[in-house]
Amino acid sequence: MVEGSGRVVSDVWDELQWRGxxxxxxxxxxxxAALAAGPVTYYVGFDPTAPSLHVGHLVQVLTARRLQEAGHRxxxxxxxxxxxxxxPRPTAxxxxxxxxxxxxxVERLQAQIAPFLDFSGPAAATMVNNLDWTAQLSAIEFLRDIGKHFSVNRMLxxxxxxxxxxxxxxxxxxxxYVLLQSNDYLQLHRRHGCALQLGGSDQWGNITAGAELVRxxxxxxxxxxxxxxxxKADGTKFGKTEAGAVWLDAELTSPYAFYQFWLNAEDAPVGGYLRAFSFRDREEIEELERQVVDAPAARAAQRALAHDVTALVHGDDAARAVEVASRALFGRSDLLALDERTLRDSLAELPAARxxxxxxxxxxxxxxxxxxxxRSAARRTIAEGGAYVSNSKVTSEDARLADFPLLHGRYAVLRRGRRALAAVTVGD
Incomplete structure (x- = not known):
């Protein structure tokens, strides 16, 4: 469509801007104009410097999906x-x-990204590996054909x-490194007609260097x-916890820990997270943003965010399972109904005793x-009615763990009051 100013407007461009x-x-x-005329072939790159992507990479994956859903390749x-x-990292x-x-x-990351995109139809996605063209370059070719187009002064x-x-x-x-990444853009332009590179703002220098090399x-x-x-709300890096990066691989960050990461988002940035990571429409997201202001204690936005992103990455079944586990730990659902894997993952996030x-x-x-x-403080908690073992109230100050059913034969959840939790494992 065309605005009164005469500028061509692409719906997907407006959507990307609204989502921040x-x-x-x-x-x-x-x-x-290019996006409005479409379709545009675009690329986004990921370096396999670890066995999994983390939540910081998810912005690029989902932005690529939004562009594909708008008809771009x-x-x-x-x-x-x-x-x-x-x-290059800034430190070492x-x-x-x-x-x-x-x-x-490379294979693990390709398999991790593939479910987010459609590899059929007119806007079918294509996986590429820059080793396919870089490995064929001799040092002389690299210096003559690529290196001569770069100013050392600008690189410095x-x-x-x-x-x-x-x-x-x-x-x-x-x-x-910038020469290698720039050559990727040149090769993809030649091989696939690629006309747009997408990346994080920390990659802006590399991305524009590639565009300049194509020109x-x-x-x-x-x-x-x-x-x-x-x-985060305090300006620190998103996607890091005390335990390290929040990975997309369920073996590195369990679905329960993944869900809890999003559920614990601060109020200030949660609206922005919903816009970037959720596929809810504007009306739904703006309503959730209003609820952050009007009823922050309900944490409706955080719950929606945690559900949406966990379902995107780990599937609907996993999202439902961790939601049930989250409720069960605090006495709002049956702990005995949890499967052992989900229970074990949820207990791994708690203080523990063996x-x-x-x-x-x-x-x-x-x-x-x-x-x-x-011990005296623990007895006082029991006497005041604030002690629970696996959501059963402890009524005797002399109660033993054997008085309560163990979860899957070896686990128990201790709770003091409404929010303080700990895990117990019996045996080796």
């Missing part, structure tokens, strides 16, 4: 070549992983490079789009698990 997914772009009017690059090098050199490890991680001005030069220094290997070598004007780096036998006093377990500072 546009941090920077090359010529906005030209990009809007995604190229998903998992960098078997760039993953061997690593984009990356540890280089051996080629077999990186190749295995890049923030990551400047930071490293001012501190630990930087190897020629990492310094040259210099092939004389074509292509586009670049950077999404913002999301942060005992060799169920023939142990509950007061001792409350102390061992950190729910009470002393």
């Amino acid at each position: 997914l546009v941090a920077q772009s090359t010529d906005e009017d030209a990009l809007r 995604p190229l998903i690059l998992v960098g078997g070549a760039t993953g061997l090098i690593g984009d 050199e990356r540890t280089m992983n051996d080629p077999q490890t990186v190749a295995g991680w 001005d890049r923030e990551a490079v400047a930071t490293r030069l001012a501190s630990t220094g930087i190897s020629y290997t990492e310094f040259s 210099r070598v092939d004389g074509a004007h292509v586009h670049a789009l950077a999404t913002p780096l999301l942060t 005992t060799g036998s169920a023939d142990v006093e509950v007061v001792d377990l409350f102390v061992a698990a950190g729910l009470s500072p002393s």
Whole structure:
């Protein structure tokens, strides 16, 4: 459609802006017009520097999905070549992983991304690996055909490079990373007609360098789009917990821990998270944002966010299972109904105590698990009616764990009051 100003407007561009997914772009009017005329072939890249993506990568995956749903064609690059090098970090050199490890991680990341996109139809996604064209380049070809188009002066001005030069220094290997990524854009433009690269705003220098290389070598004007780096309410990096990164792989971050990460989002940024990570429509999201202001204690936005993202990444069944577990831990559902895997994952997030036998006093377990500072304090909690074992109220100060049914024969949940929880495991 066309506004009164004469600018071509793409619905998907307006949607991306409303969702807070546009941090920077090359010529906005030209990009809007290209998306409106469509379809545009675009790419987003992921380096296999770990065996899984984390929630920070999910912004790019879901933005790629939004563009595909608008009729544009995604190229998903998992960098078997760039993953061997690593984009410069501001602190120190990356540890280089051996080629077999990186190749295995390429396959894992491809399998992890694939369910989010459609690989059939007119806007079918395509998986690509930059090792396919980079491995064929000789050093002479790389320097003559790619390196001659880059100014060392401009490369030195890049923030990551400047930071490293001012501190630990930087190897020629990492310094040259921008040339490899830029060549990816050139190759994808030639092989697939790619005209847009998508990435996080921390990749803006690499992305625009690739667009410039396409212009210099092939004389074509292509586009670049950077999404913002999301942060927590205090401005710290999004997607990190005390335990480390929040991974998409269920073996590295359990679905329960994943759900809890989103459920614990602060009020201030939760609306932005919903816009970026949920596929709810504007009306639903704006209503949830109003509820954050009007009824923050209900945490409706956080619950919607946790459900949506957990279902996207782990499936509807896993999302329902962890929701039931979350309710059960606090006495709002039946703990005995939880399957052992879900129960074990949920207990792993709690303070814990271990005992060799169920023939142990509950007061001792409350102390061992950190729910009470002393036996006398634990007895006082029981006397006041605030002690529970697996959601059954403890009525005797001399109660033993054996007085309560164990979950799956070896687990119990201790609760003090409404919110303080701990886990008990019986046996080795």
